[in-house]
Amino acid sequence: MAFLGTLTSFLLLFTHIIHNARAASIHPLCGSNITIDNVQPVAKSVTDLTALFHGLELPEGACIFNPALVQVSGPLYCLFGRIYEASEPGKRCAPGRMDRPPFLDGWRGKSTNILAILWLRQDPNRRRLQTKLMGHTYINASNHEDGRLFKDSRGRIYVYLALPIGVYPKRAVINTVNRVFIQCNRSSSHCAVSLGYPRILSFLGSDNAMDKNWVPWNGSEYMSFSHYGTFGPHSVFNWGSYDEPVLHIDFDSVAEDSLFPNFNKHYGHLLQLSGGSPVVLEPGGKSYLGVGHFKAHPGCFHPEAMPAWVDKSRFGHMVGQLGTNCAHLQQSSNETTRSEVLRVAFNFLHEGKEGIHYPLDYGFFFYRFNAAAPHNITHISHGVIPYTWRNASDHQGIVFPTGLERLGSDTYIIAYGDEDQASKLMTISARRVEALLWPLPKMEQSLDTYTVCAIGCEGEEGGRCSYE
Numbered sequence: 458m459a460f461l462g463t464l465t466s467f468l469l470l471f472t473h474i475i476h477n478a479r480a481a482s483i484h485p486l487c488g489s490n491i492t493i494d495n496v497q498p499v500a501k502s503v504t505d506l507t508a509l510f511h512g513l514e515l516p517e518g519a520c521i522f523n524p525a526l527v528q529v530s531g532p533l534y535c536l537f538g539r540i541y542e543a544s545e546p547g548k549r550c551a552p553g554r555m556d557r558p559p560f561l562d563g564w565r566g567k568s569t570n571i572l573a574i575l576w577l578r579q580d581p582n583r584r585r586l587q588t589k590l591m592g593h594t595y596i597n598a599s600n601h602e603d604g605r606l607f608k609d610s611r612g613r614i615y616v617y618l619a620l621p622i623g624v625y626p627k628r629a630v631i632n633t634v635n636r637v638f639i640q641c642n643r644s645s646s647h648c649a650v651s652l653g654y655p656r657i658l659s660f661l662g663s664d665n666a667m668d669k670n671w672v673p674w675n676g677s678e679y680m681s682f683s684h685y686g687t688f689g690p691h692s693v694f695n696w697g698s699y700d701e702p703v704l705h706i707d708f709d710s711v712a713e714d715s716l717f718p719n720f721n722k723h724y725g726h727l728l729q730l731s732g733g734s735p736v737v738l739e740p741g742g743k744s745y746l747g748v749g750h751f752k753a754h755p756g757c758f759h760p761e762a763m764p765a766w767v768d769k770s771r772f773g774h775m776v777g778q779l780g781t782n783c784a785h786l787q788q789s790s791n792e793t794t795r796s797e798v799l800r801v802a803f804n805f806l807h808e809g810k811e812g813i814h815y816p817l818d819y820g821f822f823f824y825r826f827n828a829a830a831p832h833n834i835t836h837i838s839h840g841v842i843p844y845t846w847r848n849a850s851d852h853q854g855i856v857f858p859t860g861l862e863r864l865g866s867d868t869y870i871i872a873y874g875d876e877d878q879a880s881k882l883m884t885i886s887a888r889r890v891e892a893l894l895w896p897l898p899k900m901e902q903s904l905d906t907y908t909v910c911a912i913g914c915e916g917e918e919g920g921r922c923s924y925e
């Protein structure tokens with residue numbers, strides 16, 4: 458066993474080196490040292506769902522992304538996705554292409570949504586999920602943006618939405634929950650799915666009109682508030698009931714810790730943590746697990762995107778290779794640059810030309826908090842992005858986690874939007890997730906080595922996930 462393990466790590470290291478020599482501009486694969494017990498951090502599979510929606514009444518060239526996901530029962534799952542039809546035909550999404558992100562169309566097209574029922578099963582012969590579409594509703598009368606699906610304490614399915622109103626700069630969101638109604642007919646294998654009326658989640662304690670990405674706790678009426686920029690302190694709402702949510706002037710609990718303020722002091726806007734998927738109760742019932750999203754200055758990883766204030770002579774050796782952490786920008790920054798860089802990052806060019814990389818890099822991190830009040834966050838992982846095999850000039854850096862579910866008892870499904878163009882499901886074993894979770898004090902001791910790397914697929918050549 459030990460020998461096999463060593464051989465596997467050697468092979469992984471070997472493919473890693475070859476791979477890096479061939480295409481140095483791909484985000485590097487994660488090494489086992491981002492886990493606490495030297496487990497290779499790999500996913501089981503990645504499955505692209507987007508083709509399931511082709512041929513429906515969706516607009517030609519629709520991008521279908523940021524899928525929320527909740528299990529209905531058995532192999533049936535409910536999905537809420539976002540749809541975008543670019544204003545110009547040449548900028549619309551197309552099967553097999555990943556170079557048509559809506560931001561390149563300036564989001565001037567039409568945004569709608571889809572609710573769908575899927576049948577999901579691990580394909581016994583292949584490293585991916587078998588999928589079938591059991592029914593859907595195209596929600597085209599309004600734009601609901603990103604949803605998060607979850608069940609309340611009575612097992613009823615809801616979608617949490619942050620409905621946009623107005624146009625920038627007079628723009629705000631209204632946070633709501635809507636029931637989701639599902640009726641399946643066994644003999645025809647078809648499900649009807651519809652959205653109920655919205656219930657407003659009122660929180661008067663924030664002066665940010667754009668507060669969204671709140672985190673529903675599956676199986677309850679609780680949600681976590683996403684503090685923009687800092688993530689912590691972990692601040693919690695108990696809405697009481699989603700039929701009549703309680704008006705909130707303040708949080709029901711707040712748990713302070715030192716990691717999040719220190720992370721923020723260290724990186725400022727260079728690297729920010731925020732809410733992503735809903736959270737789910739872990740076995741034993743003592744803690745919840747969630748997948749958050751981070752956003753980072755692209756200069757953390759793409760050397761060509763380093764801002765002008767970086768002393769490049771000190772970091773010249775990095776040029777030509779994608780990095781895995783942000784220590785060099787952190788060390789070169791002062792308080793002003795640390796807090797301004799997200800705006801500066803909007804000038805990201807690839808090799809001096811207008812590239813297709815979004816001006817920020819997005820990714821996932823796992824975290825855990827206590828089920829008991831005051832719900833302190835106890836663990837957090839390094840940053841991971843799904844392995845794409847795409848290089849800096851043809852990836853856009855936008856992967857956005859919108860769902861966390863189970864497949865059987867030992868596997869998690871992470872539902873995410875890929876580059877605002879595709880809807881994907883990554884599966885990963887609970888054991889590998891466990892290994893990624895660091896106790897907060899331990900992570901706090903090594904803020905400088907906070908890593909962002911690509912997580913490949915178990916047993917696949919070079920870690921490449923064969924979802925295509």
Ligand SMILES: *[C@@H]1O[C@H](CO)[C@@H](O)[C@H](O)[C@H]1NC(C)=O
Binds near residue numbers: 479480482848849
């Ligand atoms: C990156 O992608 C571009 C466009 O597909 C291609 O021309 C280039 O050769 C790729 N570079 C590497 C290092 O793989």
Ligand SMILES: *[C@@H]1O[C@H](CO)[C@@H](O)[C@H](O)[C@H]1NC(C)=O
Binds near residue numbers: 488490906907
């Ligand atoms: C993992 O190892 C690499 C290479 O030795 C090192 O640069 C990096 O900081 C390590 N990462 C962590 C999280 O310890």
Ligand SMILES: *[C@@H]1O[C@H](CO)[C@@H](O)[C@H](O)[C@H]1NC(C)=O
Binds near residue numbers: 595
């Ligand atoms: C919405 O889609 C339906 C078909 O599902 C179509 O009849 C209707 O015209 C569409 N409405 C808008 C506003 O696009």
Ligand SMILES: *[C@@H]1O[C@H](CO)[C@@H](O)[C@H](O)[C@H]1NC(C)=O
Binds near residue numbers: 677
């Ligand atoms: C979500 O909550 C429901 C209770 O409403 C529970 O039955 C289900 O197992 C939970 N899902 C997960 C992934 O924990």
Ligand SMILES: *[C@@H]1O[C@H](CO)[C@@H](O)[C@H](O)[C@H]1NC(C)=O
Binds near residue numbers: 643645
């Ligand atoms: C269920 O499907 C069958 C077969 O298509 C159909 O005959 C039946 O009317 C459906 N039942 C309901 C309640 O819609």
Ligand SMILES: *[C@@H]1O[C@H](CO)[C@@H](O)[C@H](O)[C@H]1NC(C)=O
Binds near residue numbers: 712713714831833
């Ligand atoms: C949990 O949060 C409470 C409230 O902020 C705080 O007093 C306590 O020190 C925290 N416990 C740990 C272990 O961080």
Ligand SMILES: *[C@@H]1O[C@H](CO)[C@@H](O)[C@H](O)[C@H]1NC(C)=O
Binds near residue numbers: 790793
């Ligand atoms: C921070 O760094 C920037 C870029 O080097 C510089 O222009 C600015 O004056 C610095 N600000 C402070 C307060 O030192």
